[in-house]
Amino acid sequence: MDTKDHEYLDAFEQRVSKALVESCTADGLLEGQMLEVEELDEKWRTSAPEYMAAAVPQIADYPSAAVAWACYMGMGAAVLWDKSWGEYKDVEDWYTLIASPRGFDCMDEYVTECLLGCKLGGEEAAKIEAAVRRAAHAALSMIRKEQIEPQSAMAFHVFARTTKEFFRLGVSIALRRLGYHYVKVRLNGTAPES
Numbered sequence: 001m002d003t004k005d006h007e008y009l010d011a012f013e014q015r016v017s018k019a020l021v022e023s024c025t026a027d028g029l030l031e032g033q034m035l036e037v038e039e040l041d042e043k044w045r046t047s048a049p050e051y052m053a054a055a056v057p058q059i060a061d062y063p064s065a066a067v068a069w070a071c072y073m074g075m076g077a078a079v080l081w082d083k084s085w086g087e088y089k090d091v092e093d094w095y096t097l098i099a100s101p102r103g104f105d106c107m108d109e110y111v112t113e114c115l116l117g118c119k120l121g122g123e124e125a126a127k128i129e130a131a132v133r134r135a136a137h138a139a140l141s142m143i144r145k146e147q148i149e150p151q152s153a154m155a156f157h158v159f160a161r162t163t164k165e166f167f168r169l170g171v172s173i174a175l176r177r178l179g180y181h182y183v184k185v186r187l188n189g190t191a192p193e194s
Helices: 003-026 038-058 063-088 094-099 104-115 123-145 153-177
Strands: none
Touching: 003 123, 003 153, 038 063, 038 094, 038 104, 038 153, 063 094, 063 104, 063 123, 063 153, 094 104, 104 123, 123 153
16 A cells, blocks of 8 residues: 555544544534543554454445444443453453454444443433444445445455544543543643632
């Protein structure tokens, strides 16, 4: 892949990230930005091959799930990171850790019910599901507008960048639910007075 391709993919990824933040902020799941956790970004890097192996075969029949389940994986990862990083930090493949209890097809339900603690069919679960579904449809629309040749190397890279952003989105949604947020600090390192 040449420099021009990398620049295109970087720009596309930034557009997807911006669209996801705007969508989920409008739905009340974010506050205008994603939250960064370097350890979890690294876990996506080491787990992405396993996720992609499970998701790519789903693209033809279930494109929204193929993209959106990365968000659920991110939510699950954030909960485990918050709950017991020491217990899970040495696990390389977080996809298998999060998907194995119920498999790829039901990973969303497992994360929602068992990791987020939301009753399936309940108001909070429905809110999250609807927001993730809207975000997935928006991202898929963005991908289609690119008019990339299906099943090409570039199509794979665009899908991979999109799922990466969905993972980051899931991390951000879960962390916000757990009470994490960015706080402006003064240059001397103290928090501003309210």
